[in-house]
Amino acid sequence: SQQGEEDPQALSIQEGENATMNCSYKTSINNLQWYRQNSGRGLVHLILIRSNEREKHSGRLRVTLDTSKKSSSLLITASRAADTASYFCATGVYNQGGKLIFGQGTELSVKP
């Protein structure tokens, strides 16, 4: 079964608004990563947060991690039409070598 579960499955907002996506997972992790996928393209890495970190920023992205609740959130501030894409969380799991397990993704639509 999938390690990560994302919520919501789809999100539609207006340009300039903030977008928040959530990810929950089941087992202890080394780190949690967020990826973006434009339609018909491969995934692109956005940000990685380690299990001993609580918050991380990168440009308009803010990621939080709550290991006690086994959850993470990705916030995109001041969204743009170009942010329209699918966003996936992925977890690196202890004692499972190089495996990175992906969630089902959130489909974000930003309307101009």
Add this chain to the structure above:
Amino acid sequence: NAGVTQTPKFRVLKTGQSMTLLCAQDMNHEYMYWYRQDPGMGLRLIHYSVGEGTTAKGEVPDGYNVSRLKKQNFLLGLESAAPSQTSVYFCASSLAGVGSGELFFGEGSRLTVL
């Protein structure tokens, strides 16, 4: 910089046919992965490799075989294709294991099995 290159990008097979997907990376990465992406299922790990000459099973390995004879290449084989293997396949690579950072993905190979 080519990064991760997948060939072919599109392929149509008949049930029972065989084929090989090739993934090549030019970043000298140790780890390589094959995922499949299906609607509503996200990405699921098929097989992965932690170095030249090694392979390991992921979440959904049945019906697939892999080989990593050279560090830069990771091949995914379907010996007898089935309609359930219709999917988009993504190859990825990383410098080391999941503790060290990001995966770099190819653009995908869309496979249809009739």
